[in-house]
Amino acid sequence: VDYILGVNPAKMSYMVGFGDKYPQHIHHRGSSLPSVRVHPQPIHCGDGFQFLYNSSPNPNVLVGAVVGGPDSQDNFADDRNNYQQSEPATYINAPLVGALAFLAETVQKPVLY
Template identity: 60%
Template sequence: MGKDEYFQSFRENADNFICSLLPGISGHPQIQYSPGGLLFKVGNSNMQHVTSLSFLLLAYSNYLSHAGGHVSCGGGATASPAQLRRVAKRQVDYILGDNPLRMSYMVGYGPRYPLRIHHRASSLPSVAAHPARIGCKAGAAYYASPAPNPNLLVGAVVGGPSNSTDAFPDARAVFQQSEPTTYINAPLLGLLAYFSAHPDPAQQNGRD
């Protein structure tokens, strides 16, 4: 296979994957959208898929903008770079509170956010409030408590809704939904940086 054929094969596979993520175009059984517009992929900690796939949509849209191209989705359907950015922007907006629960899934952001995240340092009292040592098993009482975490882990993004109904229990025990992770936050950082500089997803550096 020559270089041109290899690139064309890569481009077709990339387009097919991107098309599988687009609402109204995707027919992929593992990719769904909740009634509130959240991308949903079967598995735990759904927000990891939301942030990483949104980052991928954004990166691919920028490539297409510079190449003057679009995504071919078969059956005559196409998607522009601006469409990809709009999907990514919609996911960011959902995470930050534009959703049926009006809840930001970033701790400390907005008027409503998760209060009982699955995070030991956030859920245990601080040394100032509890100078005595807290053993591993002694932490169970704090884990099971219905009270909000005493320490805000500001900026942490939790797993979020884990089904296609936009439901979120805000409970430490449901770690699949309430646990913050670096692999959720890392792609989101790139998305936030981009949309902070380019708030209008219809435009990218003055193009498309």
């Protein structure tokens, strides 16, 4: 859990929105497209590539999402085209939820009198 949240060689949290340094270019359509308030025109399937290949950080921060993370040498490319490292997915987030639930349950609870 510590590694995911930033105690790692990159000193980077792999949970979006946690800490000072976290992924800014995640592979997630809802996060990488502008909101309808900013861009009220429809964005059709073929039109999305301009946002996919844009080098700016995602306009919508998907707080709490855990991305794939670094490779076996602890290298992480914060690039939304590198879906292996920058995509949040259920098979990535679910184990963290399980680990956090275990830790929350095993913490010594105060005795209520």
